Amino acid sequence: MNLRGYRNEITSTHGLHVDQARNELAANAVKMESEFVLFVDTDVILPENGLVKMLEVMEEDEDHEIGAVSGEYLLKGRGIAHSAFLQLDERGVVTELNRIKNLPEIIDSNWLIGLGCCLIRTEVFRQMRYPWFVCFSSSHAAKGVNENEEEGINEDSHFSELMFENGYKIKIL
DSSP: OEETTEEOOOOOOOSSOHHHHHHHHHHHHHHTTOSEEEEEOTTOOOOTTHHHHHHHHHHHOTTOOEEEEEOOOEEOOSSSOEESOEEEOTTSOEEEGGGOSSOOSSEEOSSBOOOTEEEEETHHHHHSOSOSOOOOOHHHHHTTOOHHHHOSOOHHHHHHHHHHHTTOEEEEO
């Protein structure tokens, strides 16, 4: 497949926790000297032209200040669906992105993004300390429970923190 002149290669992992899988896929992208890595989780359907819009944001960023562009999506689960993205509002209160009114088409993330639909500039992995993705849930991990299903703190938060610590911007479409 050839999109906008980019060579594309599809890889996947099986049998790994999400943080281990993302670390492995990102490391492979670095090794292959890819310009970008695109994460699309199995429960996410990429909208038509979604990847094109993400690439346009990256291509317009000549200074490479934007490290990632994520497509906004809702999480399923208990009760009503809620956003995978959290922002700090003007008062410093954590708010789900889908609860904020009058958002622009492209949003500057200021806190936590979801990685289920995310285009990342591969150079960020060369700049940031490893591991890039970590699930935090030691009490559940010790019991053998999948951290991602039981805890609200996952690899998305660790990655977002690393991006901001290293001076990268994150955009949400």
